[in-house]
Amino acid sequence: MTVEDEVEIMGQRLNDKIKKIFGRSLHIREVDAGSCNACEVEVNALSNPIYDIERFGIYIVASPRHADMLLVTGPVTRNMELALFKTYNATPSPKLVVAMGSCACNGGIFGDTYASGGGVDKYIPVDVYIPGCPPRPQAVIFGIMVALDKLPQKMKKTEVKP
Amino acid sequence: MNREFTEALKKEFGNTILDEITSRNETYLTVKKEANVKMCDHIYHHLDIPLVSIFATDERKKEGCFKVHYVFSIDKGDAFIIIKINVDEKSPKYNSITHKIAAANWYEREIQDMFGLVPAGHPDPRRLVHFEDWPDGVYPLRKDFDINTKPSRVEGEYVYRRVEGEGVYEIPVGPVHAGVIEPGHFRFSVAGEPIINLEIRHFYTHKGVEKLFENISLDKAVFLAERISGDNSAAHAVAFCQAVERIAGVDIPARAKYIRVVLLELERVYNHLGDIAGIATDVAFAMGAAHANRLKEEILQLNEKVTGSRLLRGMNAIGGVRRDIGDKKDEILLKLSEIQHDFRELIEYLMSIPSLVDRIETTGRIYNDIAKGLHVVGPIARASGIDRDMRRDHPYAAYSEFNFKVPVQKAGDVNARTLVRADEVCESIGLIEQALWSLPEGEIKIDISEIPDGYALGYTEAPRGETLYWVMIKNNMIVRCKVRDPSFCNWLAIEYAVLDNIVPDFPIINKSLSLSYSGNDM
Numbered sequence: 310m311t312v313e314d315e316v317e318i319m320g321q322r323l324n325d326k327i328k329k330i331f332g333r334s335l336h337i338r339e340v341d342a343g344s345c346n347a348c349e350v351e352v353n354a355l356s357n358p359i360y361d362i363e364r365f366g367i368y369i370v371a372s373p374r375h376a377d378m379l380l381v382t383g384p385v386t387r388n389m390e391l392a393l394f395k396t397y398n399a400t401p402s403p404k405l406v407v408a409m410g411s412c413a414c415n416g417g418i419f420g421d422t423y424a425s426g427g428g429v430d431k432y433i434p435v436d437v438y439i440p441g442c443p444p445r446p447q448a449v450i451f452g453i454m455v456a457l458d459k460l461p462q463k464m465k466k467t468e469v470k471p
Numbered sequence: 472m473n474r475e476f477t478e479a480l481k482k483e484f485g486n487t488i489l490d491e492i493t494s495r496n497e498t499y500l501t502v503k504k505e506a507n508v509k510m511c512d513h514i515y516h517h518l519d520i521p522l523v524s525i526f527a528t529d530e531r532k533k534e535g536c537f538k539v540h541y542v543f544s545i546d547k548g549d550a551f552i553i554i555k556i557n558v559d560e561k562s563p564k565y566n567s568i569t570h571k572i573a574a575a576n577w578y579e580r581e582i583q584d585m586f587g588l589v590p591a592g593h594p595d596p597r598r599l600v601h602f603e604d605w606p607d608g609v610y611p612l613r614k615d616f617d618i619n620t621k622p623s624r625v626e627g628e629y630v631y632r633r634v635e636g637e638g639v640y641e642i643p644v645g646p647v648h649a650g651v652i653e654p655g656h657f658r659f660s661v662a663g664e665p666i667i668n669l670e671i672r673h674f675y676t677h678k679g680v681e682k683l684f685e686n687i688s689l690d691k692a693v694f695l696a697e698r699i700s701g702d703n704s705a706a707h708a709v710a711f712c713q714a715v716e717r718i719a720g721v722d723i724p725a726r727a728k729y730i731r732v733v734l735l736e737l738e739r740v741y742n743h744l745g746d747i748a749g750i751a752t753d754v755a756f757a758m759g760a761a762h763a764n765r766l767k768e769e770i771l772q773l774n775e776k777v778t779g780s781r782l783l784r785g786m787n788a789i790g791g792v793r794r795d796i797g798d799k800k801d802e803i804l805l806k807l808s809e810i811q812h813d814f815r816e817l818i819e820y821l822m823s824i825p826s827l828v829d830r831i832e833t834t835g836r837i838y839n840d841i842a843k844g845l846h847v848v849g850p851i852a853r854a855s856g857i858d859r860d861m862r863r864d865h866p867y868a869a870y871s872e873f874n875f876k877v878p879v880q881k882a883g884d885v886n887a888r889t890l891v892r893a894d895e896v897c898e899s900i901g902l903i904e905q906a907l908w909s910l911p912e913g914e915i916k917i918d919i920s921e922i923p924d925g926y927a928l929g930y931t932e933a934p935r936g937e938t939l940y941w942v943m944i945k946n947n948m949i950v951r952c953k954v955r956d957p958s959f960c961n962w963l964a965i966e967y968a969v970l971d972n973i974v975p976d977f978p979i980i981n982k983s984l985s986l987s988y989s990g991n992d993m
């Protein structure tokens with residue numbers, strides 16, 4: 310199966326889910342909490358003409374205020390901790406958090422050190438983990454799909470304090 | 472080449488040179504601490520040799536002091552001169568050279584934050600890597616700092632430079648940006664639309680990489696090098712492996728060298744395609760961007776087919792490469808010829824759109840003297856008339872066996888940077904073809920089990936420019952690994968590139984410089 314076929318099949322399933330849960334579209338805000346930038350390469354790839362996820366109803370937005378989901382990359386560096394809290398709290402509830410990449414899942418190769426925070430779930434609640442370094446775009450689409458199933462359980466407002 | 476220079480230096484500074492060691496193309500001269508400014512100034516201004524890195528080492532245990540190293544690159548003769556000074560723990564001060572060599576600015580501040588060595592007389596002695604909430608007197612790269620300590624946060628304030636005047640106001644941007652890019656802070660002072668000052672503040676993504684190198688095994692260190700600046704994985708991995716291979720004194724198999732060239736050039740092609748796409752996006756020319764992005768994606772998919780990783784990871788190892796690509800030769804050649812055809816058409820098309828050219832011509836100029844003064848590297852330097860390229864000036868892997876041109880432009884604007892990248896894409900494809908056509912038979916990796924104690928430089932010309940490693944090994948462990956990503960040099964140039972441009976042009980200028988935050992912050 311070619312990449313295009315894979316994306317087509319998953320994208321259609323995703324599209325159906327988004328229609329059911331959100332009516333039309335899912336808004337995602339990407340937060341780089343100290344990644345190596347390769348995860349960003351793959352998030353950006355999602356918008357290229359091969360994947361073109363906008364056609365499935367996924368829109369990557371410029372502000373957390375517009376977002377239903379945060380897609381977080383990186384191990385959460387000491388210097389990004391505050392920005393991550395602020396972004397999380399600025400996102401309206403109910404919100405979903407997806408940790409993308411090995412670093413975001415548990416610190417990855419950067420671990421838990423004076424500078425690296427050892428993973429996103431130490432700071433904010435995470436709904437879905439997408440392993441990989443970086444995960445392929447198909448894996449990211451799949452992870453987003455899994456996260457959607459969690460939304461109905463999450464209708465309660467949540468806030469964390471820095 | 473080194474001999475000539477050292478002799479000349481000895482004549483000039485005979486009594487201040489305490490020690491001289493030469494190995495490979497690196498000459499280390501230990502000089503009296505007080506002589507550093509004069510010596511560096513002489514090499515830089517009088518002999519016209521660029522300063523490519525400054526770093527410190529903590530050798531208190533063995534030598535009783537810290538050492539500061541100034542690395543100069545003799546491009547005409549494929550050699551490096553490294554000036555060393557000893558800095559005592561009790562009075563951890565040495566003279567700053569920034570007032571003579573602007574390119575030293577960030578290095579000295581970095582050393583101050585990471586080692587606690589104070590560059591006396593530095594014009595801007597603020598913190599660089601650490602934020603205001605980092606406690607005084609804690610220096611992560613000192614040997615007595617444990618990597619797992621988490622110093623508690625303290626109160627503090629970061630003072631930005633202020634521009635005052637009628638109608639001047641500030642626009643703070645970041646660290647979290649509107650697009651999918653890495654975090655960093657930009658503070659513009661503007662009067663109406665034109666930018667009169669930009670101050671950048673980085674190190675949001677500081678992950679303690681250099682300290683981490685000292686705490687992991689050599690094999691794992693290759694993976695770490697790949698993750699310093701994710702889209703320059705191959706360039707970083709090769710630079711690191713080469714440094715270790717030089718310490719070990721081994722020559723890797725020819726086939727591995729050729730494969731490395733293929734990987735490094737594939738990386739350059741997809742990065743440049745992405746940058747060209749980004750420039751098209753930022754001038755709101757979506758169709759051009761879509762085409763360039765499609766070509767980039769095709770390279771990423773080719774990478775995956777050939778190496779198993781879209782970003783060429785896991786291919787390099789100390790002693791060679793892990794996987795042969797010989798059986799994929801025809802596939803690569805076929806794909807690249809298609810891509811080259813489409814790319815040529817695309818560039819011709821892009822450059823024929825007057826409204827696009829109008830946005831990029833004269834935008835974001837970096838004049839030659841600024842580029843030289845700040846030691847800007849890579850395609851950005853070459854677009855400002857600096858004819859430097861590590862592949863030609865300090866050949867590594869198999870580059871000395873191939874023909875390729877180093878494109879240079881004079882204008883220093885976004886247009887020039889786009890043209891340099893476009894030409895480089897074609898040169899890179901040419902290099903891959905040459906390497907695959909003449910791929911030598913044989914092994915792809917040799918086993919290096921024991922690595923003798925020692926130190927060496929390793930370097931590559933990454934898509935963003937000169938990438939430099941200095942590795943020191945003892946008992947098969949890394950005691951120091953200094954990484955100098957090209958973005959560490961190039962970020963400073965953005966503050967000049969935006970001057971007198973209007974705020975809406977900032978994204979294009981930023982994109983055309985293609986700067987890595989992670990590579991800079993580490």
Ligand code: SF4
Binds near residue numbers: 383409441701
């Ligand atoms: S998971 Fe891997 S690719 Fe993603 S940011 Fe971390 S190191 Fe980079």
